[in-house]
Amino acid sequence: MAATPWLLLLCLSLAAGGAEPGILTWASSAPGVLQARAQPDSNGFISIDCGLQGEEGYVDTATKLSYYPDTGFTDGAGTCRNISADYIMPSLCKCLYTVRSFPAGAENCYTLRSLVPGLKYLIRAKFMYGNYDALRRPPVFDLHIGVNHWHTVNISKPHVEKSVEAILLVPDDFVQVCLINTGAGTPFMSSLELRPLKKTIYPQVTAAQGLLLSERINFGQIDENNVIRYPDDTHDRIWTPVVSSGTYTGVSTTSKVIPDSLFEVPTAVMQTAMKPRNVSSGISLSWDPEPQPNNPSPGYIIIMHFSELEFLLFNVTR
Ligand SMILES: *[C@@H]1O[C@H](CO)[C@@H](O)[C@H](O)[C@H]1NC(C)=O
Ligand SMILES: *[C@@H]1O[C@H](CO)[C@@H](O)[C@H](O)[C@H]1NC(C)=O
Ligand SMILES: *[C@@H]1O[C@H](CO)[C@@H](O)[C@H](O)[C@H]1NC(C)=O
Numbered sequence: 001m002a003a004t005p006w007l008l009l010l011c012l013s014l015a016a017g018g019a020e021p022g023i024l025t026w027a028s029s030a031p032g033v034l035q036a037r038a039q040p041d042s043n044g045f046i047s048i049d050c051g052l053q054g055e056e057g058y059v060d061t062a063t064k065l066s067y068y069p070d071t072g073f074t075d076g077a078g079t080c081r082n083i084s085a086d087y088i089m090p091s092l093c094k095c096l097y098t099v100r101s102f103p104a105g106a107e108n109c110y111t112l113r114s115l116v117p118g119l120k121y122l123i124r125a126k127f128m129y130g131n132y133d134a135l136r137r138p139p140v141f142d143l144h145i146g147v148n149h150w151h152t153v154n155i156s157k158p159h160v161e162k163s164v165e166a167i168l169l170v171p172d173d174f175v176q177v178c179l180i181n182t183g184a185g186t187p188f189m190s191s192l193e194l195r196p197l198k199k200t201i202y203p204q205v206t207a208a209q210g211l212l213l214s215e216r217i218n219f220g221q222i223d224e225n226n227v228i229r230y231p232d233d234t235h236d237r238i239w240t241p242v243v244s245s246g247t248y249t250g251v252s253t254t255s256k257v258i259p260d261s262l263f264e265v266p267t268a269v270m271q272t273a274m275k276p277r278n279v280s281s282g283i284s285l286s287w288d289p290e291p292q293p294n295n296p297s298p299g300y301i302i303i304m305h306f307s308e309l310e311f312l313l314f315n316v317t318r
Helices: none
Strands: 006-013 046-049 056-059 066-069 079-082 098-101 107-112 119-128 140-145 148-154 161-170 175-184 191-196 210-221 240-243 248-252 272-276 300-305
Touching: 107 191, 119 175, 140 161, 148 161, 148 210, 210 248
Parallel strands: 006 210, 006 300, 046 066, 210 240
Antiparallel strands: 046 191, 056 066, 079 098, 107 175, 119 161, 119 191, 140 148, 140 175, 161 210, 210 272, 248 272
16 A cells, blocks of 8 residues: 555534524443454444453443454554553543553554455544553554554543544555554554445545544534434544534534535534524634644645524525
8 A cells, every 4th residue: 555645634513503402312231242353343343442351342332332352453462451440430431441552563553354445444543541551651652554654642641532533545455553663652552443434425535645533523512521423423433522602602403404425424413503692703713733743734624514403584595
């Protein structure tokens, strides 16, 4: 696979108007017991809990997706470690309780198999140091997808959960995610997820160019903890809630919002929106560029999603 240039993606959902507020809740289920397997599930999803010991997986309470140990995905290198109990909170995803660390070797890879060549995939890796090695020194290391530099993982604090995400066209029936030791500590990983996308969505993604996620925001949420992902988002994109305050106010509807076919933003995301309190003012958005050592001046694309949530008079447009 040749080196792929990355564009950074800012994904925002905006809308206008409002009706009654609606809150989405997730049901939870008792954890199940699943056998380890290195195959995509019936959705084509691969969900790996790195460093999980034993052969058995479990069902994640929030998404009801099955997570599996990483034994079938690595070449056997690395060691399973638990994060320190000091960092295990009720709200913490179980997928972050353990890590696989790679004290030996300059490069260690995970191989995700049984993919469809030429299809677009979302790949997400999560890292939480949690002082698993009792050194109180989070490492800095590089992450590659195939031969492409993906991200320099640099987690400043043990409690910080770092998630990195890419959308790319995978040319083969497998893809490798590799951790590169750059001499600044032992690389580790907490969780690795792969989600297939349709060929038609994210037209910016081609064989020659991938997207790296900067932010994916769901405006107008009333509950700052209401993260929307699978099953509301069939592709399991994670939408970070932002509650309106100050010069903005939230609006929402309980009516179904038909998703557009290019991005398939879930109804639950499009049902909430923000608008300025003062109808004469606009909405102003900003972000800080995140230069990487190999990409000192990254290019960004911003995708905004709008839906009209209010019934407007026949002679009014917005
Ligand atoms: C991690 O924690 C689990 C459950 O508490 C325990 O069974 C296991 O032995 C621990 N693993 C290590 C490497 O300490
Ligand atoms: C990691 O981040 C810290 C601050 O967040 C910075 O000072 C340091 O230079 C970074 N390390 C590397 C190797 O990029
Ligand atoms: C609303 O914004 C307009 C234009 O910026 C300004 O002239 C007006 O004073 C604002 N109204 C209120 C109530 O703040």
